[in-house]
Amino acid sequence: EDQVTQSPEALRLQEGESSSLNCSYTVSGLRGLFWYRQDPGKGPEFLFTLYSAGEEKEKERLKATLTKKESFLHITAPKPEDSATYLCAVQAWSQAGTALIFGKGTTLSVSS
Amino acid sequence: GAGVSQSPRYKVAKRGQDVALRCDPISGHVSLFWYQQALGQGPEFLTYFQNEAQLDKSGLPSDRFFAERPEGSVSTLKIQRTQQEDSAVYLCASSPTGLAGGTYEQYFGPGTRLTVT
Numbered sequence: 116e117d118q119v120t121q122s123p124e125a126l127r128l129q130e131g132e133s134s135s136l137n138c139s140y141t142v143s144g145l146r147g148l149f150w151y152r153q154d155p156g157k158g159p160e161f162l163f164t165l166y167s168a169g170e171e172k173e174k175e176r177l178k179a180t181l182t183k184k185e186s187f188l189h190i191t192a193p194k195p196e197d198s199a200t201y202l203c204a205v206q207a208w209s210q211a212g213t214a215l216i217f218g219k220g221t222t223l224s225v226s227s
Numbered sequence: 228g229a230g231v232s233q234s235p236r237y238k239v240a241k242r243g244q245d246v247a248l249r250c251d252p253i254s255g256h257v258s259l260f261w262y263q264q265a266l267g268q269g270p271e272f273l274t275y276f277q278n279e280a281q282l283d284k285s286g287l288p289s290d291r292f293f294a295e296r297p298e299g300s301v302s303t304l305k306i307q308r309t310q311q312e313d314s315a316v317y318l319c320a321s322s323p324t325g326l327a328g329g330t331y332e333q334y335f336g337p338g339t340r341l342t343v344t
Contacts, residue, residue: 119269149332158231158318158335159270202269213258213326214283215333217269 117142117207121218128193128225136188136221138203146206148186149215150179153200162188162201193225229253231336233319239342240309248304248339250319258322259302260333261294263315270318276302277325309343316340 120139128134140148147166151159163172165181172179176197178189188201200222204215232251240246252259258277262270263286273292275283278299287294291310296302306313320333 151335156337158320158337161332161334164332204269213275213322214260214272214286215262215270217271219267219269 117205117209117216119203119205119216119218121201121203121221123221124219125222126224128190128223130194130225130227131192133189133191133193135190136201136203136223138186138188138218139184140186140203140205141184142205142207142216144208146208148181149204149206150177150186150188151202151204153202153220159202190223193223195225195227198223198225231319231321231334233317233336233339235339236337237340237342239344242310242343243308245305245307246309246341248306248317248341250302250304250336252300252302252319252321253323253334254300256321256323256334257325258333259296260320260322261302261304262318262320263288264318264338265315273304273317282326306341309341311343314341314343 118141122137147164150162153159163179168183170181176191180187200220202220204217234249261273264270272286274294276296291307293305316338318338320335322331322333
């Protein structure tokens with residue numbers, strides 16, 4: 116069964132304190148791994164897509180990496196505006212392979 | 228440019244009532260998805276349309292849930308005889324390509340928060 120597990124569930128950081136969020140996945144065949152940001156009361160906002168092990172993508176203070184079993188979202192020198200829930204999702208090469216399978220998310224709080 | 232829009236943003240229904248939730252995808256997007264998000268959980272897949280064809284409805288929790296996209300653009304998710312366990316945020320997402328088009332990110336709307344009392 117395709118599955119995504121994110122850790123930790125919640126993370127509190129001081130402004131400027133770098134850290135990483137983990138996304139472990141099991142999937143029959145990975146079509147793509149996606150990172151989204153979700154603010155309270157809003158829909159998920161797309162951040163990154165990763166397709167193969169070894170791939171990395173960056174956007175401002177965020178950097179996403181991918182191995183065959185997990186992905187990391189590295190946050191460098193976070194600011195309070197980075198506070199949000201970060202969702203990881205996979206898309207599998209299966210009969211109904213377009214649906215995204217999400218983890219429960221990591222809620223990040225950054226204080227000044 | 229305009230993103231995915233959903234209406235209403237909030238809906239309160241009494242148990243047993245029927246509700247209809249609307250999704251306007253990004254113009255020209257081939258694929259449209261519905262997800263259900265319970266409090267503190269990630270979104271869970273409900274159903275998928277490629278243009279007007281409903282190709283996957285494996286995530287619909289019961290036969291009380293019905294979705295349509297008759298002209299390949301706007302979609303409606305209908306829930307009949309609502310139950311308390313239907314309370315959740317219903318998210319719509321669209322993507323520019325279909326099944327054969329490779330892997331593309333899905334763009335989400337703001338969601339409709341349904342509360343069944």
